[in-house]
Amino acid sequence: MHVTHSGPMQRVADRGGKPTAETFTIDDREIDIRPGETIFRAARRLDIKLPHLCYLPKPGYRADGNCRVCMVEIEGERVLAASCIRMPSAGMKVRTQTDRAKTARKMVAELLLTDQPPREVAHDPDSELWKIATRLDIAQGRFPRHETPGPDRSHPAMAVNLDACIHCNLCVRACREVQVNDVIGMAGRGHGEKIVFDFDDPMGASTCVACGECVQACPTGALMPATLVNERNVFTGKPDRAVDSVCPYCGVGCQLTYQIIDDKLLYVTGRDGPANENRLCVKGRFGFDYVHRSIPRIRGRIFARRAGRRRLSAPPAA
Numbered sequence: 001m002h003v004t005h006s007g008p009m010q011r012v013a014d015r016g017g018k019p020t021a022e023t024f025t026i027d028d029r030e031i032d033i034r035p036g037e038t039i040f041r042a043a044r045r046l047d048i049k050l051p052h053l054c055y056l057p058k059p060g061y062r063a064d065g066n067c068r069v070c071m072v073e074i075e076g077e078r079v080l081a082a083s084c085i086r087m088p089s090a091g092m093k094v095r096t097q098t099d100r101a102k103t104a105r106k107m108v109a110e111l112l113l114t115d116q117p118p119r120e121v122a123h124d125p126d127s128e129l130w131k132i133a134t135r136l137d138i139a140q141g142r143f144p145r146h147e148t149p150g151p152d153r154s155h156p157a158m159a160v161n162l163d164a165c166i167h168c169n170l171c172v173r174a175c176r177e178v179q180v181n182d183v184i185g186m187a188g189r190g191h192g193e194k195i196v197f198d199f200d201d202p203m204g205a206s207t208c209v210a211c212g213e214c215v216q217a218c219p220t221g222a223l224m225p226a227t228l229v230n231e232r233n234v235f236t237g238k239p240d241r242a243v244d245s246v247c248p249y250c251g252v253g254c255q256l257t258y259q260i261i262d263d264k265l266l267y268v269t270g271r272d273g274p275a276n277e278n279r280l281c282v283k284g285r286f287g288f289d290y291v292h293r294s295i296p297r298i299r300g301r302i303f304a305r306r307a308g309r310r311r312l313s314a315p316p317a318a
């Protein structure tokens with residue numbers, strides 16, 4: 001069986017490899033095979049959107065194939081295949097809308113919802129998981145809940161609520177492979193398995209550099225910007241508009257989007273620019289609260305100089 005690659009082949013797929021002469025079909029539509037491109041990504045070229053949780057179709061993210069919410073049926077194969085990690089082969093016939101594939105995807109989503117807090121008190125009712133639940137018409141899991149870890153609000157900028165964690169591993173890849181910080185890991189076994197920071201330290205006491213990549217990647221609201229939840233970790237409101245901009249801090253030129261509510265910055269998401277490919281550092285991600293502080297503003301053209309403060313006259317009009 002072919003699986004996805006990280007590294008150069010994944011990069012080729014991310015950017016769209018060159019078409020080959022070989023083809024396969026998805027829902028009876030013929031499509032060319034491209035180097036490193038999975039069934040999931042090929043389906044997107046046909047505008048067929050399959051659900052995804054443990055895979056993030058963004059630059060730098062390797063597919064892991066662990067949640068199984070993206071399963072499809074392949075003619076002649078006994079078991080369903082995770083489309084995010086499966087490569088097509090010439091002549092393959094993939095079907096995304098069979099009863100078997102749809103039932104399996106719905107069951108997976110329902111199982112993953114089992115331990116989630118109810119939607120009305122969800123940490124992020126707009127998360128990818130709840131969006132999938134809405135699309136698949138699932139209100140709440142019908143299976144018994146397990147005990148889940150308590151909240152961790154030790155970090156000033158991020159809220160950790162592992163009762164919403166589905167162990168998809170995306171935050172581990174975000175931290176280890178995308179940002180190369182290696183703070184987050186999986187610890188424990190079976191029902192005791194959980195996300196940990198360093199040696200199971202509170203996030204705020206860990207070596208986390210607060211890049212927020214894990215928060216941006218998490219599909220459930222288990223990791224969130226702290227500005228989005230109240231002290232009981234319940235979602236407090238979504239932005240009413242989004243403004244694309246460039247990080248004001250340094251010359252790298254990271255592209256970002258300000259998420260705004262009532263004319264106030266609520267949180268920041270990274271945007272796919274040539275310099276940052278969605279990533280941000282702590283300043284771009286969380287360093288925006290100064291905008292709302294009542295510090296004295298720079299008035300007119302007053303500039304501080306190392307040798308002392310001096311009022312400069314306004315430059316002549318052009």
Ligand code: SF4
Binds near residue numbers: 174179182214215
């Ligand atoms: S904020 Fe960045 S460094 Fe901290 S845990 Fe998340 S990905 Fe790792």
Ligand code: SF4
Binds near residue numbers: 172218222
């Ligand atoms: S914290 Fe979020 S990203 Fe990390 S494993 Fe849990 S659900 Fe996935």
Ligand code: FES
Binds near residue numbers: 066
């Ligand atoms: S998105 Fe494909 S297995 Fe999780």
